[in-house]
Amino acid sequence: MSYDKNNSRTMSRRTFIKTGAGAAALAALDTRGDFVKKAFGKSATRGKVLVLGFDGMDPHLTGVWMKEGKLPAFQKLAARGGFSRLGTSTPPQSPVAWSNFITGMNPGGHGIFDFMHRDPKTYFPIFSASATDEAAKTVRIGKYVLPIKGGEVRNLRKGRAFWQILEDHDIPATIWKIPGNYPPVATKQRTLSGMGTPDLVGSYGIFNYYTTELLEMNEDIGGGKIHLAYVIGNRVDAKLPGPVNTFLQDRPEAEVDFRVYLDSAAAVAKVALPDQEFILKEKEWSGWKRVRFHLMPTQSVTGLVRFYLKEIRPQFKLYVTPINIDPADPALPISTPESYAAELEKKFGPFYTKGLPADTSALDNDVLDEGEFLAQDGQILEESRAMLEYELNRFDSGLLFYYISSTDQRQHMFWRLQDEKHPAYDAALAAVYGDVIERTYRQADEILAQALSSIDKDTSVIVMSDHGFNPYYRSFHLNTWLLSEGYHVFKNPFKKEETEIGFPSTDWSKTRAYGLGLNSLYLNQRGREGEGIVAAGAETEALVREIARKLEAYRDPKTNEQVVLHAAVARDVYSGAHVGEAPDIILGFNRGYRISFQSPLGRIGQEIIENNTEKWSGDHMGAADVTPGIVLTDRPIRAEAPALYDLTATILQTFGIERPADMVGKPIF
Numbered sequence: 001m002s003y004d005k006n007n008s009r010t011m012s013r014r015t016f017i018k019t020g021a022g023a024a025a026l027a028a029l030d031t032r033g034d035f036v037k038k039a040f041g042k043s044a045t046r047g048k049v050l051v052l053g054f055d056g057m058d059p060h061l062t063g064v065w066m067k068e069g070k071l072p073a074f075q076k077l078a079a080r081g082g083f084s085r086l087g088t089s090t091p092p093q094s095p096v097a098w099s100n101f102i103t104g105m106n107p108g109g110h111g112i113f114d115f116m117h118r119d120p121k122t123y124f125p126i127f128s129a130s131a132t133d134e135a136a137k138t139v140r141i142g143k144y145v146l147p148i149k150g151g152e153v154r155n156l157r158k159g160r161a162f163w164q165i166l167e168d169h170d171i172p173a174t175i176w177k178i179p180g181n182y183p184p185v186a187t188k189q190r191t192l193s194g195m196g197t198p199d200l201v202g203s204y205g206i207f208n209y210y211t212t213e214l215l216e217m218n219e220d221i222g223g224g225k226i227h228l229a230y231v232i233g234n235r236v237d238a239k240l241p242g243p244v245n246t247f248l249q250d251r252p253e254a255e256v257d258f259r260v261y262l263d264s265a266a267a268v269a270k271v272a273l274p275d276q277e278f279i280l281k282e283k284e285w286s287g288w289k290r291v292r293f294h295l296m297p298t299q300s301v302t303g304l305v306r307f308y309l310k311e312i313r314p315q316f317k318l319y320v321t322p323i324n325i326d327p328a329d330p331a332l333p334i335s336t337p338e339s340y341a342a343e344l345e346k347k348f349g350p351f352y353t354k355g356l357p358a359d360t361s362a363l364d365n366d367v368l369d370e371g372e373f374l375a376q377d378g379q380i381l382e383e384s385r386a387m388l389e390y391e392l393n394r395f396d397s398g399l400l401f402y403y404i405s406s407t408d409q410r411q412h413m414f415w416r417l418q419d420e421k422h423p424a425y426d427a428a429l430a431a432v433y434g435d436v437i438e439r440t441y442r443q444a445d446e447i448l449a450q451a452l453s454s455i456d457k458d459t460s461v462i463v464m465s466d467h468g469f470n471p472y473y474r475s476f477h478l479n480t481w482l483l484s485e486g487y488h489v490f491k492n493p494f495k496k497e498e499t500e501i502g503f504p505s506t507d508w509s510k511t512r513a514y515g516l517g518l519n520s521l522y523l524n525q526r527g528r529e530g531e532g533i534v535a536a537g538a539e540t541e542a543l544v545r546e547i548a549r550k551l552e553a554y555r556d557p558k559t560n561e562q563v564v565l566h567a568a569v570a571r572d573v574y575s576g577a578h579v580g581e582a583p584d585i586i587l588g589f590n591r592g593y594r595i596s597f598q599s600p601l602g603r604i605g606q607e608i609i610e611n612n613t614e615k616w617s618g619d620h621m622g623a624a625d626v627t628p629g630i631v632l633t634d635r636p637i638r639a640e641a642p643a644l645y646d647l648t649a650t651i652l653q654t655f656g657i658e659r660p661a662d663m664v665g666k667p668i669f
């Protein structure tokens with residue numbers, strides 16, 4: 001079977017399925033996975049599979065609101081089939097969990113263990129899911145450095161994605177923004193990358209905020225740049241920083257100059273970019289604006305931003321979103337085929353391409369308030385729903401996976417306003433925003449209803465989440481605990497904290513363990529780490545068991561609750577070819593607890609445990625058994641304890657495909 005330029009299956013296949021002859025031939029077959037062979041040896045399927053991925057939907061909250069009649073589409077689907085808790089990954093982090101689903105393996109097989117991994121030789125944190133290799137060979141011409149060989153972006157997940165296996169069997173698939181698929185793995189299927197897709201500067205998302213107020217970013221949260229603005233007359237001159245210009249020897253940031261003209265009497269401003277101007281009122285969002293960063297006379301890149309004029313007087317406040325990769329002219333790979341992103345842009349105009357587009361960092365740093373954050377995320381959700389309708393309307397064969405991020409992002413930020421026990425609870429804000437999470441679940445129900453009304457009787461439906469949610473009351477400083485127990489040692493014995501990343505104050509000749517990432521603990525092992533001292537074998541085995549026991553025994557001095565519910569030794573819980581690359585211990589926190597904001601990059605606080613007073617107030621970094629996801633299907637669920645990787649096996653079974661030997665999952669039907 002051939003593909004057209006938009007990666008659609010050719011009309012010969014579709015026509016066959018839709019003709020009376022094709023329908024008659026298929027009518028006698030089970031519509032969930034039986035096939036007919038076309039004369040030229042390829043498969044055609046009348047049965048289809050729709051998978052809706054609602055990130056972070058919690059089984060307890062879903063069940064409560066279903067019983068209260070607030071989620072009628074969920075109730076309707078559950079009545080037809082089944083509703084169950086869904087076992088998540090260890091740890092229940094999104095890149096780990098979605099990799100379980102994508103590959104049908106656990107982390108020992110696919111090699112993604114945390115948001116952050118580490119370089120064992122330098123002890124420096126590195127991003128776990130993808131890597132960018134710069135040009136291996138360059139030539140200098142004057143002030144310019146020109147690449148002549150190499151340079152690529154690599155997806156670090158091991159194993160094959162289920163849509164690649166479907167492709168092997170001529171089953172078409174559209175995979176819309178599934179997390180962990182940046183850059184998109186090689187396939188002729190339609191895929192658009194999701195969580196893990198950077199902004200144009202190569203980060204998880206850096207907003208820019210221009211203000212006359214003196215503000216500082218919380219370095220532990222990060223996510224933005226504060227620019228001190230000066231109003232001269234009625235004008236503000238500013239620069240929008242872009243990607244590093246690797247064509248220049250000193251590698252400066254490329255910049256776009258812009259100017260803002262203020263009319264405080266009318267509460268409006270004119271924003272003048274190099275090639276366009278537009279008017280904004282106070283409290284108004286702009287549409288998408290293309291910005292072009294010139295790198296050298298023959299090279300430039302474009303990105304997309306939206307402006308929000310927060311205030312003109314008495315303070316000037318202008319927010320600019322992270323610079324999204326332009327789907328019409330992507331500087332980095334975001335889709336397969338390359339034309340798919342451009343196809344969506346042509347149909348819908350510019351859209352969010354950054355992996356998690358809702359700007360939680362701007363809310364946490366008081367750059368956007370709750371209403372402004374919800375306005376932005378509302379734009380994101382409406383954009384997603386419009387594209388879902390488009391894909392549903394042309395969904396006539398194979399599999400469609402569709403992802404929604406708002407269910408996760410809003411629970412992170414608004415849990416504090418539905419939970420009076422939370423240290424960041426605010427009664428006044430709760431009166432306005434205390435039902436945001438419930439309203440978001442209702443919007444998820446509307447999306448399901450939209451999908452159910454669009455599909456035919458030959459479409460199987462799976463609704464899933466990668467994990468659930470817990471309150472995040474108290475923060476645990478892992479390296480501070482290791483210091484207190486003598487496993488981690490500073491060069492200066494009087495030093496109490498470390499504010500820099502990369503452990504510059506650590507005495508590696510005496511340090512036996514360290515923490516990096518959100519759930520990960522590593523031994524300073526000889527021959528593996530750059531300055532390792534713990535011998536492999538019996539010494540490592542004894543030490544890892546000792547630390548695990550002590551972590552599970554530790555009690556919060558304020559509440560007397562167990563903080564780390566499970567300190568899992570990697571080789572006890574993982575299987576597969578990459579177990580040896582795993583952290584030595586994976587921390588599974590009790591409900592209400594999480595790693596501190598300082599710990600993932602190796603910063604070390606003074607206290608072992610403290611209240612979380614940030615707006616990021618709900619989380620899912622706990623133990624897998626206290627943070628399950630959901631699965632909802634139109635068929636009875638026979639598995640007693642279904643897990644994420646079981647859904648992968650279920651999809652393959654539905655299309656009559658035998659699961660590969662390295663898959664650990666089993667079908668749930």
